[in-house]
Amino acid sequence: MKPLSIVHTESSLGWGGQEIRILAESQGLARRGHAVTVLCAPQARILAEAVHWGVPAVALPIAAKRPAGLRALVDWLKANRCDVLSTHSSTDSWLAAFATRMGRAVPIVRTRHISAPVPRNPASRWLYERGAARIVTTGEALKRELVERNGFTAERIESVPTGIDAGRFRPGDRAAQRAALGLPGEATLLGIVATLRSWKGHEYLIKAMPLLPKKLHLVIVGDGPMREVLQNMAEELDDRVRVRVRMVGDQRDVLPWLQALDLFALPSYANEGVPQALVQAMLCGLPCVTTLVGSIGELARDEITALVVPPRDRDALAAAISRLAGDPALRSELGTAARRHCVENFSYERMLDRMEAIYHEVAMAAHS
Numbered sequence: 001m002k003p004l005s006i007v008h009t010e011s012s013l014g015w016g017g018q019e020i021r022i023l024a025e026s027q028g029l030a031r032r033g034h035a036v037t038v039l040c041a042p043q044a045r046i047l048a049e050a051v052h053w054g055v056p057a058v059a060l061p062i063a064a065k066r067p068a069g070l071r072a073l074v075d076w077l078k079a080n081r082c083d084v085l086s087t088h089s090s091t092d093s094w095l096a097a098f099a100t101r102m103g104r105a106v107p108i109v110r111t112r113h114i115s116a117p118v119p120r121n122p123a124s125r126w127l128y129e130r131g132a133a134r135i136v137t138t139g140e141a142l143k144r145e146l147v148e149r150n151g152f153t154a155e156r157i158e159s160v161p162t163g164i165d166a167g168r169f170r171p172g173d174r175a176a177q178r179a180a181l182g183l184p185g186e187a188t189l190l191g192i193v194a195t196l197r198s199w200k201g202h203e204y205l206i207k208a209m210p211l212l213p214k215k216l217h218l219v220i221v222g223d224g225p226m227r228e229v230l231q232n233m234a235e236e237l238d239d240r241v242r243v244r245v246r247m248v249g250d251q252r253d254v255l256p257w258l259q260a261l262d263l264f265a266l267p268s269y270a271n272e273g274v275p276q277a278l279v280q281a282m283l284c285g286l287p288c289v290t291t292l293v294g295s296i297g298e299l300a301r302d303e304i305t306a307l308v309v310p311p312r313d314r315d316a317l318a319a320a321i322s323r324l325a326g327d328p329a330l331r332s333e334l335g336t337a338a339r340r341h342c343v344e345n346f347s348y349e350r351m352l353d354r355m356e357a358i359y360h361e362v363a364m365a366a367h368s
Helices: 017-031 045-053 067-080 090-102 122-131 140-148 174-181 202-211 225-236 255-258 276-283 314-325 327-347 348-367
Strands: 005-010 036-038 057-059 084-087 108-112 136-138 157-160 188-193 216-221 245-249 263-266 289-292
Touching: 005 017, 005 090, 017 036, 017 045, 036 045, 036 122, 045 314, 067 090, 067 136, 084 090, 084 225, 084 245, 084 348, 090 108, 090 122, 090 276, 108 122, 108 348, 140 157, 174 216, 174 255, 188 202, 188 255, 188 314, 202 216, 202 225, 216 255, 225 245, 225 276, 255 276, 263 276, 263 314, 276 327, 289 314, 314 327
Parallel strands: 005 036, 005 084, 036 057, 084 108, 108 136, 136 157, 188 216, 188 263, 216 245, 263 289
Antiparallel strands: none
C-alpha cells in the first residue's frame, strides 16, 4: 500500500473516547508511513493533547458552522496535499462536505462514534449518502441503526470498533498500584473511568453506594461537565458512605487506576459506541457491570463476559455490584473471559488494518 495523506477534522472542543480514538488511530497510521494531520478548533482540547501523541495538529476556526470556518478549510485543502478527509463530528462533517465541493475535491470518510440518532431528513441523507464516500461506525449496533432507521446503504457503511493495545492493558500488581496511588489496600475497589457526562451513569453509581457492602469504595476517574453535580451528590451522602467515594479527576494514564481496581462499572444510558474504557477494563481482567446501550453488547455478554443491568436502574446496579463483590470465583471467571474476548476482537492492530484499508479503497476510487 502506498503512503497516504490522511487528514482528520474534529470540531468538538471536548475530550473523551472520540478524540482519543482519532489520536490513537493517527499515531498508529503515522507509524505505518502515512502522513496524518488533525484539523481542529484553536480552543479544542485535542489540539493541546496531540503533541503528546506525536500527531501534527493545525488550528482552524471549525468549532461552528460559519463562513469563516468553511473558508479556512477550503484554503487549507487547496494549499495542502490530502488523499482522504476523515470527519468525526456533525459540524466538521458539514464544513468538510461543502469545502470539498467548493475547492479541491477530496473523498470523505465520515466516522460515527455515538449511538445518538441521526435526523431523518433530506439534509442528513445527502450528507451521509452523497457528502461522504464511506461511513464508519464504532460498532455493529450503530451501523444497524443507520441502515434500519435511516435507510442508508449498508454496503457503504463499515463497523470498525476502537482497538486497544492488549500488550499494555493487562492485569497488574494490584497492591503495588494501590500503594502508589494512595488507595486503601484492604477495601474492595469499584471504579469507573469515563468523561463526567450525564449519560455515562455516574449518578446511579453514587446513588447505589448506600446499598453496597461497607467495605466497597468507589473510585471515579475522569473530568467533565457533570463534575460539580456529581460532587454535590457525593457530599449529600451519609458521612459513613461519603468517605468511600473518591473523585480523582482526569488522569493522563488510566492504566494504574484500572490495575488497582477489583471491579469496574459503566452504567451508561445513551450515546455509546464500543466504549474504550470498558475495553481497557476488560483487558485488565476486571469483572464489569454495564448496560446494553449502543454497541456495548458487542463487549458485554451477560453472565459470560460481564453482568448486564437495565439503564437507569439503581437497585439492579447495586445488586449486580454486590453479587460480584461477594463472589471471587465469578469475578475471576468474568474477568478472564472478558480479556480473552477483547484480545480476540478489539485489538489495536486490527483497527489500524481496517481503517488503512478503507482509506486506501476510498482514495483509489477517487483517483480512478
